[in-house]
Amino acid sequence: MTLQVTKVVGGYSQIPVLKEVTFDVQDGELVGLIGLNGAGKSTTINHIIGLLTPFKGEIKINGLTLNQDKNGYKKQIAYIPETPILYQELTLKEHLEMTMMAYDLDRDQAWEKANHLLSIFRLDNKLDWFPANFSKGMKQKVMIVCAFITDAPLFIIDEPFLGLDPLAVHDLLNLIDEQKAKGASVLMSTHVLDTAEKYCDRFVLLHDGTVKTEGTLPELRKALPDAGESLDDIYMSMTRADQHE
């Protein structure tokens, strides 16, 4: 089991945003983290990648917590943030080299992979560019390439579909499939429900800092029989029900 989040209570200040969040991501599985703005998706992700420390509960990646082995834990994560973040002073090529150095990758192998990814995302002729010259979509592609050259067993992808062109969205989904086939796990937060419905193996529906329901689509349908067929319907009825309470 790759990622296991157990009864995590956490947030940015003293006031907890997450209230006993529990879910897991199995090997070779793509789990969609679904929720409204402010439901706690990013907070959950920030806890998993170790930017925040849980008040209570624990997070394990392949049985390892952050406190047990800082570097061993971090080495297992490849993260793609919602807003691309790049070093203003490094070229595209140097970003890739940074990643290779930081994750201690074999350079020849990593470059082979990188060249392949760069050509997929049509960045192969922009190796000497600075981030200032990239559009938002291109920056996002750089983030994707950097994440996918690592051999991390766990990919954390925060809202990948906004800002990417349709071709890139497909390429990204293909890459995720490839990684899954190799046994890697992927946790992806998103608002784009129809894409999530098609590609995710399982869903974790977050609302107000708690996990409302989780499971595969058929399981969700069973849990909320009156809601409707699609993930969108289920999600809408769930949030609406919550507002009436």
Next chain:
Amino acid sequence: MNNLYRQRLSSHLKEMFKYLRLVFNDHFVFALLIFIGGLGLAYSNGLKVLQPHLWWAKPVIVVVLLLVLQLGRLATLFQDADVVFLLPKEAEVRQYLKGARLYSEGLAFIYELFGMFVLLPFIQVTDAMPIFDLALIAVTQLLLKDSLFSLAVIRRFQVKSGWLKQAFWFKWIVPLMILLVSVYALPVLGTLLGLILAISLRVMDKRYDAVPFDWWQSISLENNRMMGVYRFFNLFTNVPMLKGVAKRRRYLDWLLNMVKVTSKNTYLYLYSRGIVRSGEFSGLYSRLTLLGMILLYFVRGTWLPIALAALFLYLIGFQLIPFYWQFDDIVFTHLYPIAEKQRVASFRRLMFSLTGITAILFLVMVFLANRSFQVGLIALVVELVEVFVMVQYYLPLRLRKKK
């Protein structure tokens, strides 16, 4: 809109005072007082040896007045988001600019009068002009400044005519002509010309009332101005607002390529590229090094040059330390599976290289200035010890303190 400017001005002033407090801390005020005192003394001593009717006195007066004229810019305090949020308020932008002009021009007039005040003894000694003429020149100077402000306002509208946008012409050539007339021929005539210029530009500005406002231009002009202000403060203290553009600086690649690409060097790779390509820290470093070198060339003696070299070396090292946290807002620096120890080691190597280069340059200057092996040797020992202590003990101490 008028209120908006007032609000922004008060928060702007608050920010400026915050920085001024940081700049004028105890040590610096002390140093500054000595510096100004020394400058004043040198000026008054210099005046004593001057004779009346020197051939170069008048050109100096004109050039100084022309330079002082450039001080003080229109502070519109526009912000990037204004192009969206103030767009529907375009009709009232004139009102807003009136406030901006009032404040900026008031401040600029103080600069001009102060410049005139400093120049006064020099004019008295070399030229012995009547008081009335001096007053006329001061008035001319203010009229010229007023014209420049009219022009600054016009430039912020989508004015098509090219000749009005020729900044160089209006900022340098026309004022030069008028000042030449004032100083060499008739001060009254200069004042009259200044008055005509000021009035006609104000009339021109009125005529452009219906022209659409140029938001992009105004905002970028204001950003440039603020950048200048921040860069000034950055000489003395750390300014978080300062985000320069990265420059490729390909000619320094050989330096960067000295860093071997291994996991151990991850942060050295990042830091070295950061320092070479961002303007902020490399500018600070090279400015202070250059300043120190120039100073050391002119200072003779045994202990004074050594103390100065040590002081500048410390200043440079001290200013470099915040660079350690330069990349902290980039989430990946927290995610890399690399121990903090490695990062400290990388930074230590960077700091050692930079202060080492400076130390060598200083040593060369000390030697060139004094031509004494003894002084050179002492300087070498002092600098060696200083670099070692700074990198080995002082840096870790500061890093721990921040935590």
